[in-house]
Amino acid sequence: MILKKGAFVMLLQTGQRGALDKYFDLSRAIDVKIEVQGGSVYDSCCFGVDADEQLSDDRYMVFFNQPASPKREIQYEMHGKAAEYHVNLQELPAAIKKLVFTISIDGSGTMGDIQSHQLRISQYNAEPLEFNLSGQAFAEEKAIISIELYQKNGWRFATVGRGFNGGLGDLLRSFGGVEIEEKPAPQKQAPKKISLLKGQKVSLEKNTGAPVVVENGWLAEGKDYDLKALVRYRNGRLIYVGAANRDEVLKTPEGAVEHGGDVKEPGELEHILIKWHPDIASIAVSSYSALENGTGSFNAYGVFVRIKNGSQIIEIPAADTNMNELSYTLCFGEIVFGTRPQEMEVRALERYSKEGSERRIGYIGEKVVMDIGPEGCTK
Numbered sequence: 001m002i003l004k005k006g007a008f009v010m011l012l013q014t015g016q017r018g019a020l021d022k023y024f025d026l027s028r029a030i031d032v033k034i035e036v037q038g039g040s041v042y043d044s045c046c047f048g049v050d051a052d053e054q055l056s057d058d059r060y061m062v063f064f065n066q067p068a069s070p071k072r073e074i075q076y077e078m079h080g081k082a083a084e085y086h087v088n089l090q091e092l093p094a095a096i097k098k099l100v101f102t103i104s105i106d107g108s109g110t111m112g113d114i115q116s117h118q119l120r121i122s123q124y125n126a127e128p129l130e131f132n133l134s135g136q137a138f139a140e141e142k143a144i145i146s147i148e149l150y151q152k153n154g155w156r157f158a159t160v161g162r163g164f165n166g167g168l169g170d171l172l173r174s175f176g177g178v179e180i181e182e183k184p185a186p187q188k189q190a191p192k193k194i195s196l197l198k199g200q201k202v203s204l205e206k207n208t209g210a211p212v213v214v215e216n217g218w219l220a221e222g223k224d225y226d227l228k229a230l231v232r233y234r235n236g237r238l239i240y241v242g243a244a245n246r247d248e249v250l251k252t253p254e255g256a257v258e259h260g261g262d263v264k265e266p267g268e269l270e271h272i273l274i275k276w277h278p279d280i281a282s283i284a285v286s287s288y289s290a291l292e293n294g295t296g297s298f299n300a301y302g303v304f305v306r307i308k309n310g311s312q313i314i315e316i317p318a319a320d321t322n323m324n325e326l327s328y329t330l331c332f333g334e335i336v337f338g339t340r341p342q343e344m345e346v347r348a349l350e351r352y353s354k355e356g357s358e359r360r361i362g363y364i365g366e367k368v369v370m371d372i373g374p375e376g377c378t379k
Contacts, residue, residue: 012131035082040109044083047100054176098150104143104168111138124261198350206342211273219302224290227270245376286331305332329353
């Protein structure tokens with residue numbers, strides 16, 4: 001099999017296999033994106049199967065109706081016509097030996113009618129892998145196995161491109177699953193939305209161990225803000241987590257704090273995943289305004305931090321309308337870890353850097369202090 005190298009992607013052929021760690025750092029999550037163009041409605045699903053290629057735990061069937069595995073090792077989102085999976089292979093339980101990514105048709109049409117199928121595996125700061133198909137490879141099939149990620153002396157990939165006439169039902173039965181009659185979805189618990197202002201605090205509800213998601217977004221077009229976290233350990237050690245500076249890491253050594261990578265477009269949110277860990281005391285969350293943003297306050301550009309924890313949604317806005325337009329860093333708040341598992345508290349700080357200061361936040365003892373950290377050195 002020949003691996004064709006394009007300008008920015010590695011193009012894969014049907015039936016090709018390879019080691020994932022040759023292309024990606026598997027201590028961090030990877031993203032799998034599948035997009036099909038055609039005249040039908042296309043659904044994507046990821047099956048997490050055991051050594052016998054059976055779906056022994058149906059919680060690892062991840063799709064639109066079950067968008068995350070139990071500990072969010074696999075997360076599913078739709079962006080337009082593209083299904084995107086955020087996958088942390090090293091967090092999967094030992095019983096899961098293979099992930100099978102599929103596409104099926106809901107309703108009329110066949111896979112022979114598709115215009116294009118594009119699957120891309122990517123990771124921040126790495127060259128993606130891409131696997132393309134067209135309808136010429138199929139006839140009357142209603143479903144496709146696109147690619148498999150499997151364990152064999154480490155995690156590997158295999159491009160498949162195999163069709164099934166019976167659609168999702170055949171796929172499910174082939175993995176030992178049972179297609180049940182669709183029932184009305186249970187009433188979901190309404191999200192508990194909280195707007196947290198400076199000086200206020202709230203405890204995070206204990207969940208099943210799924211990570212807390214911290215998002216940083218903004219409303220103004222043409223701007224760029226970088227989400228950062230300063231992790232303070234109980235032994236006094238400090239680690240900067242971010243995607244913009246050379247001395248920042250995307251993931252802490254124990255894996256409790258992980259940055260999702262740089263985002264530059266409005267409407268897309270930079271995010272950090274946080275898990276409780278006994279060695280961590282607190283995490284200060286800040287946003288940095290890139291120099292190309294020019295002058296303009298965080299408030300004027302609608303910058304915010306959102307913290308999602310199960311049904312809890314906590315937003316900390318840039319509420320101060322009087323802050324100097326030359327403040328480049330805003331520390332929205334911190335997440336303070338208790339000594340018991342999953343015990344965490346969010347505290348809103350809303351502290352701004354001095355005018356024109358490029359120095360980052362720091363800690364003096366247990367207190368967050370602005371402008372005492374090192375200046376940023378871009379990558």
